[in-house]
Amino acid sequence: VAFSAAEVQEMTETAGGVIVWGGSTNIVPADDVPIRYEYPLKTNPRGKMLASIMAKKKAAGSDICVIDIPTGPGAKVADETEGRILAGQLIELGKRLDIKVECALTYGGFPIGRDVGVNLEVAEALRILEERDGSGSLVLKSCAVAGIALEMAGVAARGEGADAAMRLIQSGKAHQKMLDIIEIQGGDAKVKSSDLPTGAFSYSVEAPEDGYVISISNRPVIDIVRAAGSPADHGAGIHLHKKVGEPVKKGDTLYTIYADKEWKLSKALKIAEETTPVRISGMLISRVA
Amino acid sequence: VAFSAAEVQEMTETAGGVIVWGGSTNIVPADDVPIRYEYPLKTNPRGKMLASIMAKKKAAGSDICVIDIPTGPGAKVADETEGRILAGQLIELGKRLDIKVECALTYGGFPIGRDVGVNLEVAEALRILEERDGSGSLVLKSCAVAGIALEMAGVAARGEGADAAMRLIQSGKAHQKMLDIIEIQGGDAKVKSSDLPTGAFSYSVEAPEDGYVISISNRPVIDIVRAAGSPADHGAGIHLHKKVGEPVKKGDTLYTIYADKEWKLSKALKIAEETTPVRISGMLISRVA
Known part of the structure; x- marks a missing residue:
């Protein structure tokens, strides 16, 4: 409208x-x-x-x-x-x-x-x-x-x-x-939060190890959401299952990426892999040998 | 030694x-x-x-x-x-x-x-x-x-x-x-964690409102601990009662500053007031009118 x-x-x-x-x-x-x-x-x-x-x-x-x-x-x-x-x-x-x-x-x-x-x-x-x-x-x-x-x-x-x-x-x-x-504004006055569709394509990223969420970075999150098609595609976005400070177990879902188009989901996933928007772990970011 | x-x-x-x-x-x-x-x-x-x-x-x-x-x-x-x-x-x-x-x-x-x-x-x-x-x-x-x-x-x-x-x-x-x-190394092999004395002077800082701990900044924490007398004074330091991501209620203790000397505690407190090392709240840092 x-x-x-x-x-x-x-x-x-x-x-x-x-x-x-x-x-x-x-x-x-x-x-x-x-x-x-x-x-x-x-x-x-x-x-x-x-x-x-x-x-x-x-x-x-x-x-x-x-x-x-x-x-x-x-x-x-x-x-x-x-x-x-x-x-x-x-x-x-x-x-x-x-x-x-x-x-x-x-x-x-x-x-x-x-x-x-x-x-x-x-x-x-x-x-x-x-x-x-x-x-x-x-x-x-x-x-x-x-x-x-x-x-x-x-x-x-x-x-x-x-x-x-x-x-x-x-x-x-x-x-x-x-x-x-x-x-x-011309909308449905009976609308419920559950009526709003998320993208048909989704992928959930899991915690690679036990630990705490130590940071969630704005920039990678924005880049992923845009690659997934937002704001043009209304179903595109990210749901954060864990927030900063929360403990996580290996295999817990950290976040789910949604997209209306499959190829946009792939693009978003590639950025997610490169940028690691949610950092957890025994605080070890990487080992340099 | x-x-x-x-x-x-x-x-x-x-x-x-x-x-x-x-x-x-x-x-x-x-x-x-x-x-x-x-x-x-x-x-x-x-x-x-x-x-x-x-x-x-x-x-x-x-x-x-x-x-x-x-x-x-x-x-x-x-x-x-x-x-x-x-x-x-x-x-x-x-x-x-x-x-x-x-x-x-x-x-x-x-x-x-x-x-x-x-x-x-x-x-x-x-x-x-x-x-x-x-x-x-x-x-x-x-x-x-x-x-x-x-x-x-x-x-x-x-x-x-x-x-x-x-x-x-x-x-x-x-x-x-x-x-x-x-x-x-010549120490007491029966030492317990409770044997180590914290400074005789201490002050606890309370949460000004309900909310979540959104950040704990390194720099102010270091400045406070040094002003309190660390590392020369062994009892000087900070204990963080709440960590990033934890919910707090108004009046909950956020952190306690310890010092061996009263005047050093005052100095540390002054820095704490100026720098707000632990940020909580309904995410409102300040209101500008």
């Missing part, structure tokens, strides 16, 4: 919220064309990125805005210092556009949540809302960021936003609102 | 092994003096480091040698590529000195084990041998490295060294051998 900026505004006023992916709304057409070429080239100059982010907020009619800036090894922003500079620039730009901006510097040194890829990520988010389970890192992070928005909007007192967001999940209100938003 | 190179050789032949800290054995005196000045300056030129490592192996009479090279953010060696280069240089230098060298590239992006500091580390190692518990990362890593030595010495078949090392711990033989070594 694709909506105009005016439609997005109207839907926002009716349902109290929308979920849109910038590039498909045609909100800022002058921005989308360069992005289409930058994406495969992996270039994205800083000034361009700032303008691109804020132009969309303005066009969508936002007056309050929280921007999540994940930092850490392999994230777009390498460290906290760089994140603070970027945050300052976004806030400054917001002032000129009359949008109140706050930024959340979060840890993005490894993937948050267990799923990467279009359908996999949507299913993971829906599952959390359905099960009302607030135990994982993804929920904690989402509530921390959403909590800032609730505090800025005056819906929650300062310092109580994250708890308020968590209560919305646990009461089931967040799930109902999500279904309302899906309906107003 | 301090031993001459000849004494170290003799003890090795009797007990089948020794544990020595290079700088206190007076084995390579021309090496120790520069190190004494490099340490506070945090300088250590590569060529000098290679010569320093291998000169001591030669002087101690080693003919087989496994060198552990921890790599990762905040470790001396930043990544696997750099580690492989260093390994190659050590192996080459070994050939010229007639020492068979193999290197283990291990993950050192966060501290392995839960203790840092002289007495704390010794107690942790002794406790593992006493309890014969092989579940932690420290044991897995130690067995992986020791396993290479067992394979090189022909005591274990290729690929079975780590398991052989683990069996030595579980059978109690490793503990008995440790006590033999302690005795021949």
Whole structure:
């Protein structure tokens, strides 16, 4: 589906919220064309990125805005210092556009949540809302960021936003609102997380030995997911069965790669073999003799 | 205690092994003096480091040698590529000195084990041998490295060294051998891990909120332990109650700093406040408004 900026505004006023992916709304057409070429080239100059982010907020009619800036090894922003500079620039730009901006510097040194890829990520988010389970890192992070928005909007007192967001999940209100938003955007309001298909082709990678997960690297994960066909193929992606710090036994599934096309799965697997995105073991990376 | 190179050789032949800290054995005196000045300056030129490592192996009479090279953010060696280069240089230098060298590239992006500091580390190692518990990362890593030595010495078949090392711990033989070594070096052969005193002054840092441990940074941990008085003060150090990946509740103890002198504890605490060595939370590092 694709909506105009005016439609997005109207839907926002009716349902109290929308979920849109910038590039498909045609909100800022002058921005989308360069992005289409930058994406495969992996270039994205800083000034361009700032303008691109804020132009969309303005066009969508936002007056309050929280921007999540994940930092850490392999994230777009390498460290906290760089994140603070970027945050300052976004806030400054917001002032000129009359949008109140706050930024959340979060840890993005490894993937948050267990799923990467279009359908996999949507299913993971829906599952959390359905099960009302607030135990994982993804929920904690989402509530921390959403909590800032609730505090800025005056819906929650300062310092109580994250708890308020968590209560919305646990009461089931967040799930109902999500279904309302899906309906107003023309989707199936009865959709369940289990309805979202993952790619027909999949391969599970096993732990080569007993140990602990010592690292999950962003860069290889992104490269694998793209090779598997994401974001064009909605079923493509990775499910991480184990996260950093978890103990594993030899033969346990570390992660599963999904793809809509078999040849893309092969391509993704080749990258997985070359890059070892999930490192486990008795901490021995390699033996040099 | 301090031993001459000849004494170290003799003890090795009797007990089948020794544990020595290079700088206190007076084995390579021309090496120790520069190190004494490099340490506070945090300088250590590569060529000098290679010569320093291998000169001591030669002087101690080693003919087989496994060198552990921890790599990762905040470790001396930043990544696997750099580690492989260093390994190659050590192996080459070994050939010229007639020492068979193999290197283990291990993950050192966060501290392995839960203790840092002289007495704390010794107690942790002794406790593992006493309890014969092989579940932690420290044991897995130690067995992986020791396993290479067992394979090189022909005591274990290729690929079975780590398991052989683990069996030595579980059978109690490793503990008995440790006590033999302690005795021949003039120590108390009845020593227990609980006999090693930690500093009289300590402070425990609590989790500011619910969440998961997302990172433990080497650099701040090292800076805190040094400020607390390590390695000169044997009771100084850190005990990590939580490791990366573990869930924490608000108020749980994250880590405890120990020091022999109160003013050094204050200094260490100040660094802890400034650097946040253990990051937990709903992944929110900071909010910029």
